[in-house]
Every structure is written in C-alpha cells, then in structure tokens.
Amino acid sequence: MKAKPVRKNKTKKRPVDAPSDFVLNWHKGSGAWVKKIKGKQYSFGSDWRVALQRYHEDLHYIEAQIQSPRQEREAADVFTVAELVDWFILSKRTQFKTPRLGKKYGLHPQTLEQHLTAAEILTRAFGDRAVVSLRSSDFDGLMSRIVSGDFAKVKGRKPSDSVVDCHVRLIRGIFKFGLSSDDCPPFKPPNFGSSFKQLQAKQLKAVRKKTRLFTPQEIRAMMSHANPELRAAIHLAANCGQYTIDVSDLEPEDLEGRWLDNFRKKKLTERRAWLWDETVEAINEVRAQPNEFNRLILNRAGKPLNNPKLVAETKCESCGEIVTIKGDSDSECNECGNTIIFATARLRNERNEKADALAQAFGRLKDKLVKRGLFVRNPKLESGWRCFRHTYTTVAHKTPGVPIECVQLTIGHTPSGSGTTQSYIHEANDDALIKISEHVHDWLFSD
Numbered sequence: 001m002k003a004k005p006v007r008k009n010k011t012k013k014r015p016v017d018a019p020s021d022f023v024l025n026w027h028k029g030s031g032a033w034v035k036k037i038k039g040k041q042y043s044f045g046s047d048w049r050v051a052l053q054r055y056h057e058d059l060h061y062i063e064a065q066i067q068s069p070r071q072e073r074e075a076a077d078v079f080t081v082a083e084l085v086d087w088f089i090l091s092k093r094t095q096f097k098t099p100r101l102g103k104k105y106g107l108h109p110q111t112l113e114q115h116l117t118a119a120e121i122l123t124r125a126f127g128d129r130a131v132v133s134l135r136s137s138d139f140d141g142l143m144s145r146i147v148s149g150d151f152a153k154v155k156g157r158k159p160s161d162s163v164v165d166c167h168v169r170l171i172r173g174i175f176k177f178g179l180s181s182d183d184c185p186p187f188k189p190p191n192f193g194s195s196f197k198q199l200q201a202k203q204l205k206a207v208r209k210k211t212r213l214f215t216p217q218e219i220r221a222m223m224s225h226a227n228p229e230l231r232a233a234i235h236l237a238a239n240c241g242q243y244t245i246d247v248s249d250l251e252p253e254d255l256e257g258r259w260l261d262n263f264r265k266k267k268l269t270e271r272r273a274w275l276w277d278e279t280v281e282a283i284n285e286v287r288a289q290p291n292e293f294n295r296l297i298l299n300r301a302g303k304p305l306n307n308p309k310l311v312a313e314t315k316c317e318s319c320g321e322i323v324t325i326k327g328d329s330d331s332e333c334n335e336c337g338n339t340i341i342f343a344t345a346r347l348r349n350e351r352n353e354k355a356d357a358l359a360q361a362f363g364r365l366k367d368k369l370v371k372r373g374l375f376v377r378n379p380k381l382e383s384g385w386r387c388f389r390h391t392y393t394t395v396a397h398k399t400p401g402v403p404i405e406c407v408q409l410t411i412g413h414t415p416s417g418s419g420t421t422q423s424y425i426h427e428a429n430d431d432a433l434i435k436i437s438e439h440v441h442d443w444l445f446s447d
Contacts, residue, residue, distance in 0.1 A: 018048040024055060037062050067133055079185045081126040081134070084178045085119045091177065092116075110245060110306075118170035121151045131178070136193030143168070143196045165198050172196075212381040213391045216444045221374040222365060223282075229299060230361045232282040236260075237388035238444060239437065240273035241396075241411040244358040244385050248306035250296040255283065264412030271412035274430075274437040278445075305358050359385055392440060399439040406432040 012031035024033040024044060032043045033051035042062060044051035061068035092115050098106035125142050126134065145151065146167050149158045159167075172192065178184040214222075222234050236242040236250075240260060254262040258275045275283075288298040295304050316323050321335040332338065362385055369375035377383055389411065396407045406429045407413075 015046075015048060022048060022052075024048070024051055038065075066135065067130070069133075078130045079132070079187055080128050080130055082123055082128055084131055084184060085123050085174065087181060087183050088174045088177050089116070089119055091181070114166065115170060118167055119174065121146065121167060122171050122174060124151065131175075131187045131190065134190045136191045136196075139190070139192045139196035142171075161199065168196060168198050210381050211387055211390045212378060212383055213394055214387050216446075218369075218375055219388075219391075219444060221369055225369060225374075226365055227361070228282075228286045229297060229305065230358065230365065232279075232286050232297060233305070233358050234362075234388070235276070235279040235282040237385065238392060239276055239279045239440070240271070241389040241392035243389065244356055244362075245306050246412075247297065247358065248295070248304050251294050252290070252296050255296060269412045271410060272433060273410045274434045276437065276441050299357060306356050395440050395443050396436050399436045402432045402436055403429070405429070406436060409433070410436060 012028055014026040014028075018026070022033075024035050027034045027043070030043065032046050033048055033055075034041050034043050035055060036042075037059075042058070044054040044058075058068040092107060092112060096107040096109075096112050121142075125145065126138070146164055147158065151167075152159055175190055178187065179189060219234070219238050223231055223238075226234055233242070233244065233247045236247050246262070246264065250260075250262060254260060255275075258277075258280055260271075260273045260275055262271055263269075264271050283297070286297055288295060288302075291298060291302070293304050297305060299305055316333040316336065316338050318338040319333060319336040321333050323333050366375055366377070366383065370377060393407065393411055396410065397404070399407070409429070410433060
C-alpha cells in the first residue's frame with residue numbers, strides 16, 4: 001500500500017517585524033493584512049506599514065460604505081464624470097446636426113448652448129472623478145458654487161433663481177442620459193441630496209420678479225426712438241408676441257403678404273398671426289436680401305440678430321498651444337494635432353454666453369427713454385422683452401367673441417384638445433386671428 005503524499009503547507013507566516021498588538025489581522029492563506037468591518041473583510045496588502053496607512057485612509061469611507069479615493073484610483077475601469085459628459089455632448093451634437101420638421105437644426109442652437117454650459121459646469125466641478133464616487137455632499141457643494149456665481153460670466157455675480165433652476169435641471173439630465181444610454185457603462189444613480197433640486201413652480205413664482213405690462217404710450221415711444229432693426233422687432237413683439245429669438249429666426253418664407261406663419265422652435269408648435277400695416281412696413285424697411293443664413297432680418301453687419309457664441313479658447317494639454325474650439329464640433333491643435341473635446345477642455349464659461357443683440361439694444365433704448373422721461377423703471381417689476389409677450393397676451397385675451405385657442409395659435413402656446421381638432425384651427429379661425437390683431441392694434445394706437 002502506497003503512502004499518501006504529504007500535503008505541502010502553503011500558508012504564509014506572519015511577518016516577525018510587525019507589532020504584536022497590531023490593529024490588523026494576518027491572513028495566512030493570502031499573506032495579507034486584513035480587517036473585518038461591518039461584517040465584510042477588507043485586505044490592505046502584505047507590508048504592515050503600507051497596510052496600516054491604507055487602513056487609516058480607507059476606514060472612514062468603508063464605514064460610510066463608499067469607495068475611497070485610493071480604491072477609485074486602483075480600479076481598473078472607472079467611468080468618470082468627464083467621460084459621461086463626453087458621451088452626452090456627442091449625443092447632443094448629433095441631435096443638433098440632425099434636421100427635423102424641415103428646419104436647419106434638430107436642436108436649437110440656444111438649447112445646445114444651455115446643454116454645453118451645464119456640461120461645462122459639471123466638468124469643472126468634478127472632472128476626472130468617478131461617477132460612483134459622487135455623494136450628496138458633493139452636489140450640496142456644487143449647488144453652493146452655482147448660487148454664489150462661481151460659474152457665472154463675471155465670477156461672483158450671482159445668477160437668478162431661474163438660471164440656477166435651469167442649471168440644476170440640465171445637470172441632473174446628464175446623469176439621466178448616462179443611465180439610459182447603452183454607450184455608457186452601468187452605474188449606480190447618484191444621490192443628489194436634498195438641496196440639488198429644482199424649485200417648485202410656486203416657489204419659483206414667489207421669488208421671481210413680476211412681469212409688468214407696457215402701456216400703449218411706452219410701446220409707441222419705443223417704436224419711434226428705436227433703430228430700424230429694433231423697430232421691426234418691437235412691431236412684431238407688439239403685434240403677435242414674438243421673442244427676440246423668434247424674430248431672429250424668421251425666414252423669408254414665413255411671411256406671406258400680411259400673414260406670418262412660423263414655427264416656435266422652443267415648444268415645436270405652429271403659430272399664425274395677421275400683421276398690421278405698420279408692422280409690414282417696418283419689416284420691409286429692413287428686409288434682408290437672400291442670404292446664406294436664410295433669415296428675414298439681419299443686422300447691419302449682415303449677421304443674424306441673435307447669434308449664440310458657441311466658441312471658446314483653451315490651452316492644449318499636450319503642448320500648451322491656445323486652441324479655439326466650438327461647442328458643436330471638436331478641434332485639433334495646430335501645433336501637435338491633439339484632438340480637443342469641448343466637454344473636457346475646461347473652457348472658460350464666460351465665453352459661452354449668448355449674444356442677444358436685440359435684447360442688448362432694447363436695454364440701451366430703455367436707458368435712453370428713461371433719461372427723456374418716456375419710460376419709468378420699477379425695480380420690483382421685470383421690464384425685459386418678455387413684457388411684450390405678456391402685454392400682447394393680456395390684451396389679446398380680451399378680444400370679444402374669440403376662443404382662447406386662437407390666441408394660443410398667435411403666440412405659439414401648446415393648444416388644448418386633440419391634435420386632430422387643432423389641425424383645423426388655421427382655416428377655421430383666420431377671421432378670428434384678424435379680429436385679435438385689430439383689437440390689439442386699436443388698443444395700441446387708439447389714443
């Protein structure tokens with residue numbers, strides 16, 4: 001009978017230089033210092049000095065049941081915030097370049113700009129950190145930085161509650177995109193905490209300035225003192241509640257005689273309005289020749305009135321060369337050929353502000369009217385371009401015998417009722433649209 005082979009002992013002896021009262025336990029099988037914390041055993045390496053250092057560094061994170069910075073660094077495949085933002089920007093860029101509904105872009109440039117700004121804030125705040133490492137306290141700190149104006153055009157200038165609300169909504173949307181995208185590896189949804197959330201509609205309404213209504217005298221004074229381009233825009237705002245971006249985006253085919261048929265890109269809704277003789281005359285005075293932008297009205301430099309600046313400058317991480325990059329495309333460094341992506345370039349946020357020439361010109365016009373005693377500002381009331389829309393809607397709703405759906409059609413609000421019913425509004429209510437236009441005209445020019 002053969003004797004059984006002697007089984008070789010593969011256990012490893014405890015290092016003799018380790019303290020006898022060492023806080024960690026020696027695991028003979030793996031040859032490493034271990035510690036059981038909250039029912040789970042953790043290994044810290046074979047060298048007792050390194051293991052002790054790792055233990056003290058990781059203990060707080062282990063007790064909180066989150067990954068420590070060391071564990072994140074040692075992870076073989078960590079999905080970072082910068083990578084998430086890159087995928088998000090790529091998706092939005094693709095959407096931007098995919099036309100729909102007969103328009104030039106699938107995503108409005110102003111909307112793209114807002115997404116890029118939110119992506120820039122998130123990248124500057126967390127950068128190369130792992131998505132799974134983000135805690136509620138991180139988002140509390142991010143909220144404080146946004147509110148204090150760290151990411152504003154002028155650092156330290158506090159943004160309005162509406163702007164903060166927009167940033168929060170879009171940043172949360174980036175993580176929502178990552179959770180639903182097949183391109184991103186699966187990750188645990190972050191805990192945004194109690195402060196990093198949007199205000200409720202009632203809360204936002206309470207802190208927002210109330211919008212004033214312009215008087216007929218104020219609007220007529222604006223029309224008479226404005227430059228030709230601004231005068232045409234004011235006529236359109238008073239005639240049918242057009243925003244500055246709506247005026248800038250008007251195309252030649254949108255105007256047929258005295259009918260304005262255009263598409264409100266913000267809500268993807270149609271709008272139709274009957275223009276006054278004064279409005280048509282003001283438009284014809286500045287009507288642009290056929291142009292590459294396909295715009296009805298251009299500024300004096302031959303550019304669109306509202307042109308978002310999706311351009312910024314950054315240093316190439318490889319060679320330090322200054323590179324100009326655009327938000328809707330990547331750029332290559334002329335010096336070394338390194339590809340620079342918008343989201344990971346740590347762009348200066350102040351260069352991403354939209355250039356709303358009409359709103360700026362309108363602000364200067366109001367300053368001039370204030371000096372001449374033709375306009376009075378109330379610090380408790382908003383007096384921006386939005387007031388035209390509020391004024392028009394308020395007056396138009398008082399048109400006798402006109403259904404509310406017709407007013408909604410003129411301003412591009414989403415109509416109530418079924419889509420089939422609403423498809424007949426144009427032909428069925430042209431008389432009502434003319435009646436609305438005449439009612440607002442009489443209110444504005446009657447005295």
